Amino acid sequence: MSTGVVLPYWLDRPDGEAVEIAVEADRLGFGTVWVGEMATFDAFALATAIGLRTKDIRLRVGPLAAGVRGPVALALGVSSVVALTGRQVDLALGASSPAIVAGWHDRPWAGAAPRMREAVRAVRSLLGGERLSVDGAHVRSHGFRLREPVPGAEVSVAAFGPAMLRVAAEEADEVVLNLVTPEQVARVREVVDGHAAKAGRAAPRLAVWVTAAVDPGPNALRQVSEQLALYLRAPGYAEMFTELGHGTLVAQAKAGVPRRELAVPRALLDAVCALGSAAAVRERIAEYHRAGADHVGVAPSTADDPAGRRVLAAVG
Template identity: 60%
Template sequence: MSDIGVVAPYWLDRPDTEVVGIALEAERNGFGTMWLGEMATYDAFSLATAVGLRTERIGLRIGPLPISVRTPVSVALGVSSVTDLARPVAGVGLGGSSPFIVSGWHDRPWQHAASRMREAVGVLRSVLDGGRTDFAGDHVRSKGFRLRRPLPGLPITVAAFGPAMTRVAAEVADEVVLNLVSPEHVASVRKAVDAHAAGVGRTPPRLAVWIPVALDPGPATLAQAAAQTAVYLSPPGYGEMFSALGYSSLVERARAGEPRKDLAAAIPASLIASVGAVGSKSDVLARIAEFHAAGADHVGIVPTTAEDPSGARLLAELARR
C-alpha cells in the first residue's frame, strides 16, 4: 500500500474522535501512511500522539502546518515530542494555509507565503538535523535553539498551490503535496516540479495528492463531501482551480460571502468527482490510477464516512484490490 495512503478527514457532521478509528482501520488493512493535519478540532501533534499510542506500524505524517502560525522551532518540538512520547514520525508537512485561517483566526501575516516557506524549510531542516539556530531572514528569525532529540533526515513535505509555492517546493522540499485537484492539474504540477528541480540541479521531489473518496455514495455521503468542498471554493489557488474546471460561478458566490451551507447545497456531484474518486470499487481504483498516471507518486485518500463509519468498508475493499 506504499503508493496509497490515508488522510485524516475533518468532516463537520462526524464525531471528532472518528479520526482515530480511521487510523486503526487503515493500519488493520495494511496502509503504510496516515496523514494527520489540523483544522478546528485537535492540535496536530496531540492527535498524532494519540494515534501513535493506539497504532503500531502505520507511518505518521503530520501536517501540512501553516508556516505563518507554526515557527520552525515549534514544528521541530512537536515532531520530536510525538516521536519520544508515542513513536517515530515518518514525515512533517508545511503549507501556506489561507488568509481566513492565518490572519482571521491567528492574527498573523499571510503575505509572502512562498518566500516565507523557503526560509522556514531551511531552518526546520537544520533544527531537525541537530543544528543550533542562527538565522535572520526576511520572514523567519531564530537564534540559539537546539533540539534536544534531533530527527536527522526527516522528510519535509510542502503543500503547493500556485507557481511561486510550486517553485519553492520543487527546489527545497522532499515531497510536494496537492489537495483537491484534478489529474490534469497533477500532470501540470509534475511537469513544473521536474523543471524547477532540474534548474537547481537536484532530484525532483516526490509528488503526493490528496483526494476525497466515496465508495458507492448515497445522498448523505455526497452531502458530506459537498459541505467540506464548499470550504475550499474561495481561498486563493483553490478558487482559481475550481474556476478552471468550470465552476467559476460557485467560486464567485463563495468570494462574495454566500453562506457555506447554501454553497454546499449547490455543489454538484460532478465537482466532487472532478477532484476525487467516486463510484464503485472499480471506478475508485481506476480514478486513483489516473492520478498515478498523471505523475503522482503517492495518492492519499480522504475517506467519506457519512454512510461508512471510520471508512471501514472503503479501506477493506481497497485493501483487496
C-alpha cells in the same frame, strides 16, 4: 507508488473518528497516515494519540500553516511525537489561508512563498540536530537546538500557485496537492520536474489527496460537497475551480453565500474526487498514479461509512 490515508476532519462527524480512521488504516496495512489540523485537535497531540493506538503506520503531520508555528515549535512537535511514540514522523507545511493565518491566529499572511522557503530550511536544520541561527525576512531565531534530533524526518510542502510550486520543487522532499484532477497533476508534475532540474536537485515526490466514497448516497455526497465548499474562496483553489468551469460557483462563495447553500455540482465532485463502486474508486486512484502522483492519500467519506472502513478496505 504508494497509497496512504488522510484524516478528513468532517465537520458533521464526531471528533474522535479521526483516531478510529487511523487505527483502521494501520490494521489494513497502509504505510502512511496524514494528520492535519482543523478546528478540533492540535495535530501533534493527535499524532501522539494515534501513534500510541497503532502499530506500524508512519505519521505525516500536516500540512500545517508555515506562518502560524515557528520552526522551533514545528521541530519540537515532530521530535516530541517521535520520542513519545517511537514511530517514524514526517512534517508537511502549507500556506493555509488568510482566514486561518491572519483571522484565527493573528499572524501576517503576506509573503507566503518566501516565508515557506525560510521555514523549510530552518526546520530542516533543527531536525538534523543543528543549533538554529537565522535572520531571514520572515524567520528569525537564535540559539535553539533539539535534544532529540530527527534526521530521518521528511518535509513536504503543499503548493498550488506558481511561486509556492517553485519553492516546493526547490526545497521539499515532496509536493502535496489537494482537490485536483489527474490532468492538473500531470501539469504540476512537469512544472515541478522543470524547477528541480534548474535547481540542480532530484525532483521531489508528488503526493495527491483524493476524497473517496464507495457507492455514495445522498449523505456522503452532501458531506463531500459541503467540505469542498470551504475551499471555493481559498487562494489557489478558487483559481483552480474557476479553470474547471465553475467560476460562477466561486463568485457566489466569495460573495458570502453560506457553504450549505452553495450548489456544488456532481460534475465538480467527480472531477476532483474518487466516487463510485469499489472498482471505480481503485481505478480513479490509479489514474492519479498514472498522471504522475508518487503517492495518493485517500480521505474517506464517513457519512454512511463509519471510520471509512468500506473505502479503506476497497483500496487498502
